[in-house]
Amino acid sequence: MGGHGRRLGVRLVWALVALWGAATAAFFAQVLLPGDRATIILNIRAGQPIARTPEELADINAAYGLQDPVLVQYWHYLSGLLRGDLGDSYQQHRSVAAIIVEQLAPTLTLTLTAIALAWAIMLVTVVLTAGRPRAGRLASAVEVAAASTPHYWLGIVLLVVFALQLGWFPVVGAGTPAALVLPALTLAVPLAGFLGQSTRSAFETALQQPFVLTARTRGASDLQVRVRHVLRHSLLPAITLSGWALGAIISGAVVVEAVFTRSGIGSVLVTAVNNQDLPIVTGVVVLVAALYVVANLLVDLLHSLVDPRLEQS
Incomplete structure (x- = not known):
């Protein structure tokens, strides 16, 4: 310890x-x-x-x-x-901290939902395809394409196809689970690509380790081996990326909230930049930096939980 x-x-x-x-x-x-x-x-x-x-x-x-x-x-x-004092808004004549707190919940909800979706997509894809030549190559190519997809373009495509044409989700707004799906997917898909790329290599390496053969000889099925044994040994890269992803996704939320007309820190920041309301801009910068730092401290704690050997280093 x-x-x-x-x-x-x-x-x-x-x-x-x-x-x-x-x-x-x-x-x-x-x-x-x-x-x-x-x-x-x-x-x-x-x-x-x-x-x-x-x-x-x-x-x-x-x-x-x-x-x-x-x-x-x-x-x-x-x-x-x-003291938690970020100054006062030039335009609104109010505390910057109060303005940010009012809009923080929608952005955090969007951010955490996107990270959860990204992890779900990554886990299913990697567990089912890693170590299988054809499926693995196809999934790897899809991950590269997803990781390089701009949020703005992906958001517009999802909006046009699933909201305007199919009518499965509301076009604009917030406050309902259905209205959260498309914005969260817009942030989650590129992140899932990054997470998948980092995890796949570690997963395939872990598949070659002796403990995998031992688990198979004890009667464990292929899926049980992958989920119970291999997955734990391949999650560290994805956990590390998730710390970076929190700050990156909050930055991406600026674009996504504009595309889907959602309230949140992103819309507050865009309005403040357009109006030269510098205290709000700097307040958001400090907030994002604080969230990023906290996320990386949590990542360090998760590392020791996933791999207890780090406790002894």
Whole structure:
């Protein structure tokens, strides 16, 4: 346990460093943008660029602390993050944290459903086809094609075929299981391709190990050998990719939520970018970084559960 505890401690330190780096990059992205931020804020609120009086600019500078030195602003920003304060929206005049929390549930539901679907597709495909020459080659080719499919293109195809032409699913909206199927598949299919490619090689290698022959001589069927014995020894690559996938899928959700007109973090981010609402943009960046870091810490814990030998390393 000592070795694993030390490794987890190192990962936690690097996780904090990664979060600090993401927060720092988000802060200086605001500071280094061309133009006067007070003027930008007033223009956003007015909906159009117009001349501003010195008094108006002074009020905004005082309200947001923009007259302070950059390092002072940076310190206030970091200390605010530690309290869960992501700042206030330039346009909505509300807490960024509150805005994000309101839209977080639909995005997390979509993300976790997509990951679960991707795992289901990958497991069925790999278990049934790995080690079988013809079926394996066909499945491998399909995985390569799926992994290279853009979310935007796949979402439109699924929308046209299954919503518009066949009418099996609603065209737009959210809130029902049926409305979640196509967006989740749009994110799940490419991820299933990535997971399948990484798992298939490990699965085929595990099929050649002596414990497989031992299980067969004890009377286990081919499917039992694959599910009970081989699968556990080939999941580490897919688990590792799932940590990366959480951040990638949340990024992909920006596109998917736009295609399927769903509410969520993606739609909030698109609106904020279009309106130059920088606190929301940087808040989403920090959130995605935090989710990515947490996911990778969970992956490290899952590694030790799947392969207890890692505890002794």
